[in-house]
Amino acid sequence: MKTIKVANIPGDGVGKEVVPAATEVLHALADLHGSLKFEFTEFPWSCEYYLEHGAMMPEDGLEILKEFDAIFLGAVGNLKLVPDHVSLWGLLIKIRREFEQVINIRPAKLLKGVQSPLVNPKDFDMIVVRENSEGEYSSIGGNIYKDEDEIAIQNAVFSRKASERAMRYAFELAKKRNKHVTSATKSNGIIYSMPFWDKVFKEVAKEYPEIKTDSQHIDALAAFFVTHPEKFDVIVASNLFGDILTDLGAAIMGSVGIAPAANINVNGKYPSMFEPVHGSAPDIIGKGIANPIGQIWTAKMMLDHFGEEDLGTILLDIVESVTADGFLTPDIGGSHTTKEVTDEVIARINNYKSEKLNEKTMGYTNV
Numbered sequence: 334m335k336t337i338k339v340a341n342i343p344g345d346g347v348g349k350e351v352v353p354a355a356t357e358v359l360h361a362l363a364d365l366h367g368s369l370k371f372e373f374t375e376f377p378w379s380c381e382y383y384l385e386h387g388a389m390m391p392e393d394g395l396e397i398l399k400e401f402d403a404i405f406l407g408a409v410g411n412l413k414l415v416p417d418h419v420s421l422w423g424l425l426i427k428i429r430r431e432f433e434q435v436i437n438i439r440p441a442k443l444l445k446g447v448q449s450p451l452v453n454p455k456d457f458d459m460i461v462v463r464e465n466s467e468g469e470y471s472s473i474g475g476n477i478y479k480d481e482d483e484i485a486i487q488n489a490v491f492s493r494k495a496s497e498r499a500m501r502y503a504f505e506l507a508k509k510r511n512k513h514v515t516s517a518t519k520s521n522g523i524i525y526s527m528p529f530w531d532k533v534f535k536e537v538a539k540e541y542p543e544i545k546t547d548s549q550h551i552d553a554l555a556a557f558f559v560t561h562p563e564k565f566d567v568i569v570a571s572n573l574f575g576d577i578l579t580d581l582g583a584a585i586m587g588s589v590g591i592a593p594a595a596n597i598n599v600n601g602k603y604p605s606m607f608e609p610v611h612g613s614a615p616d617i618i619g620k621g622i623a624n625p626i627g628q629i630w631t632a633k634m635m636l637d638h639f640g641e642e643d644l645g646t647i648l649l650d651i652v653e654s655v656t657a658d659g660f661l662t663p664d665i666g667g668s669h670t671t672k673e674v675t676d677e678v679i680a681r682i683n684n685y686k687s688e689k690l691n692e693k694t695m696g697y698t699n700v
């Protein structure tokens with residue numbers, strides 16, 4: 334029996350609705366597999382936890398998480414309780430940083446039955462590699478003076494090491510895909526970090542002569558995501574550019590509620606963290622209509638990470654059959670609830686299992 338120990342952090346808002354849903358789905362998949370087991374331990378770390386304890390997680394929170402194989406997180410942020418920069422830097426970004434989850438991979442592609450807001454989306458299938466450890470997200474800077482003299486200084490950090498690392502990750506991914514890497518830049522306006530980023534990109538590209546490359550300024554690239562998303566394969570971007578591009582990628586898929594993501598620790602020292610692109614969705618909390626697909630697809634990325642690609646493929650195929658048959662939450666034009674969509678996915682996993690059982694006389698169901 335292969336056991337994967339997962340730390341569940343539902344977090345805030347709809348995170349508390351979609352993490353339990355995707356967890357149920359993972360249990361059903363483990364059952365289908367036959368020799369795979371998930372052991373989930375849930376942690377209540379969130380903005381509510383902050384109000385009670387004065388911190389988003391306990392002091393030894395990272396020590397606790399270190400013992401797990403993976404972290405499965407929903408969303409962090411409740412502006413009514415805690416300022417966003419405090420909650421995110423106290424939990425989500427803290428884990429990304431301290432656990433050296435230096436790469437954030439975020440695919441965007443069309444799901445059957447989900448209408449893109451684009452009139453002619455063609456058949457796009459791309460993946461954004463977001464540098465996840467530095468860039469525009471830095472704690473270097475400060476505030477000085479008051480009132481009309483008040484000043485905020487925020488420095489961006491671009492190291493050769495982290496830039497090369499993200500780019501190499503993108504090229505390695507492209508090798509297994511359509512052999513095309515696009516770099517998101519802005520070297521016409523940002524005159525130190527972005528020309529540096531371009532230089533490093535050109536150097537890394539030389540190591541991969543079989544991969545087609547191009548560089549696009551982020552403004553034009555954002556527009557191309559809308560006008561020609563089918564032209565992209567792998568896109569490598571700095572932390573902030575990657576953040577913005579992936580909400581856009583999610584939007585052209587139909588909703589940020591379906592977009593998956595994985596924060597990857599590449600040196601094996603700490604667990605990776607799987608959490609969808611979307612946030613806590615304050616406008617729909619408690620209505621039971623949060624789309625669970627972003628979190629479920631994120632679970633597929635977790636399966637892939639642990640070498641269970643076959644099971645991951647079965648899951649995504651089942652999700653697509655569910656959307657194709659019209660089981661859609663309101664964000665993608667339907668009227669189904671989180672529970673109805675989740676139950677349908679689970680029912681189809683169980684059906685798949687009985688079909689396989691009927692096919693085999695042996696009675697075991699390894700997929």
Ligand SMILES: NC(=O)c1ccc[n+]([C@@H]2O[C@H](COP(=O)([O-])OP(=O)(O)OC[C@H]3O[C@@H](n4cnc5c(N)ncnc54)[C@H](O)[C@@H]3O)[C@@H](O)[C@H]2O)c1
Nearest residue numbers: 408409410411417589590611612613614616617623624664
């Ligand atoms: N990774 C994260 O944990 C993360 C990501 C983004 C935002 N946030 C935080 O979440 C809070 C809200 O941020 P925001 O409003 O900018 O972004 P958001 O992603 O929470 O919401 C944007 C829009 O998308 C919708 N949406 C999001 N997830 C959905 C789902 N699963 N199903 C259906 N609709 C969904 C929302 O209802 C809203 O209309 C803030 O506190 C923010 O800091 C956290």
Ligand SMILES: O=C(O)C[C@@H](O)C(=O)O
Nearest residue numbers: 421425576609610611612
């Ligand atoms: O800025 C962030 O990274 C938080 C959130 O917007 C995300 O995309 O995970």
Ligand SMILES: [K+]
Nearest residue numbers: 407408609611
């Ligand atoms: K999230």
Ligand SMILES: [Mn+2]
Nearest residue numbers: 576577580610
């Ligand atoms: Mn974001």
